Amino acid sequence: MPLATTRRAGLVDQVIDQMRSAITTGEWRVGERIPTEPELVTALGVGRNTVREAVRALAHAGLLEVRQGDGTFVRATSELSGAVRRLCGPELRDVLEVRRALEADGARLAATNRTEAQLEQLARLLETRDEAASSGQWAKFVQADADFHHLVVVASHNKLLAELHAGLTEVIKASIEAIDETAQPGAPKLDHHGLLYAIRDRDPERAVREAGGFLAEALTYLAENPA
Known part of the structure; x- marks a missing residue:
C-alpha cells in the first residue's frame, strides 16, 4: 500500500x-x-x-x-454490508426483496426531491449503462446500473435511506450479475428509461411502479424458473 x-x-x-x-x-x-x-x-x-x-x-x-x-x-466494505451479506447469503430472492423495499421508496421521494443536477447525472449513468450493454461490456454495465439505482435513492434526499442502500453495494452488484446470468427469453427486461422519465416528470406514483416493477418481475421470474 x-x-x-x-x-x-x-x-x-x-x-x-x-x-x-x-x-x-x-x-x-x-x-x-x-x-x-x-x-x-x-x-x-x-x-x-x-x-x-x-x-x-x-x-x-x-x-x-x-x-x-x-x-x-x-x-464487504462496511459493517452494514457485511451484516446484510450474512443475512441474505447467496439467496437472490432475499436481496431483490430488500432492494425493492428501499428502491421503490427512494424513487418515490426522488420524484419529488431530486435536483436538476441529479436528473442530468441519472441520464448520463443510464446512457453509460445502455452503451455498455450494447457493446457487451458487462462489468461496466453492472457498475453503471448499480450507480444509477443508488443515485435514485440518493436523490430522495433521505440520508438514512441512502446510507442503508449504500451498505448493500456488494449484494446489489451480485444481484445484477445474477439476473443477467439468467437472461433468456422471458427474463426480466433491463430498460430503466421509464423510471428516469417518472423522476423527470416528478410523478411519485409512477416512479414507485417503475422502480418496483423490474424487481417484482425478477422475483416472479425466479419463482417460475428456480435454479
Missing part, C-alpha cells in the same frame, strides 16, 4: 482503523486477498498478536473473511 506506521497506545484500534480505511477506499477490493500477516506486521510496525486481533475484529464485523490455508479476503 503501504499502510502508515502506527503511533503510540491503542495499537489494535489504530490497526483496525487503517485496515478498514484500506477496505472502504477500495485499496483492498471486495473478493481480494489482503496482505499476509508478516507483511502487515512489517508495514504497520506492530506485533503479530496485534495484527491477529485486528483481523479477528474486522472478520467479526463482516468486513473480512479468514479462509484457513488460503489467506484473509475482503468480504
